[in-house]
Amino acid sequence: MLTCINLSKPRILVQDRINEAIFNYKMMNTKQQQHIKTIVKVTETTLTITLVLNGTAYASVGDKVIAALNPLLDLVQSLGYPLAVLSMSGGAIIMMFNKRMGVRIIKETGIAYLVLQFVPGLMKILAEVGRALRA
Incomplete structure (x- = not known):
């Protein structure tokens, strides 16, 4: 049964x-x-x-390194938001005294936060392309 x-x-x-x-x-x-x-x-x-x-048992050294660095990448990504909020708040305070510099800090912080969120996904795509080219 x-x-x-x-x-x-x-x-x-x-x-x-x-x-x-x-x-x-x-x-x-x-x-x-x-x-x-x-x-x-x-x-x-x-x-x-x-x-x-399927290759699970024969993971390459590169895959092992990527898997080992995943917790560090998650930590950096999760710290990105609070640091971006602090930096943008600082940019807003500076904007009271120097508008151009404050706007530049806010703009660069926003760009850095977005890049920080997208780079790990982009690197995964590039790693898959590299594996496909090797095979």
Whole structure:
């Protein structure tokens, strides 16, 4: 007996289905249990082979470096907004005394914030293009 679990259902219902599957497994005879173990092993092996053939197991050094730097990029992007607000507020204060310089600070801060948000996405696109050219 195969049990399908819909993961969009609430956690309690999923837990009940899992408990039911475990109970059904324990109530089966040894031959049925061995059959299910064989199905699980074959599925596990197929999944492993699929992952290896899709290249997940052979990630290049560049991919590992990119993955290692992702938290740092997220930190810089998340700090960009508060720093931009502070800089623009400073530009507004300076604008009271020197209008041209204040507008320049606000303009350059806005441009820097937008570039900071778009550069990681642009680099991902360029990395994909580089991979496609290598393949």
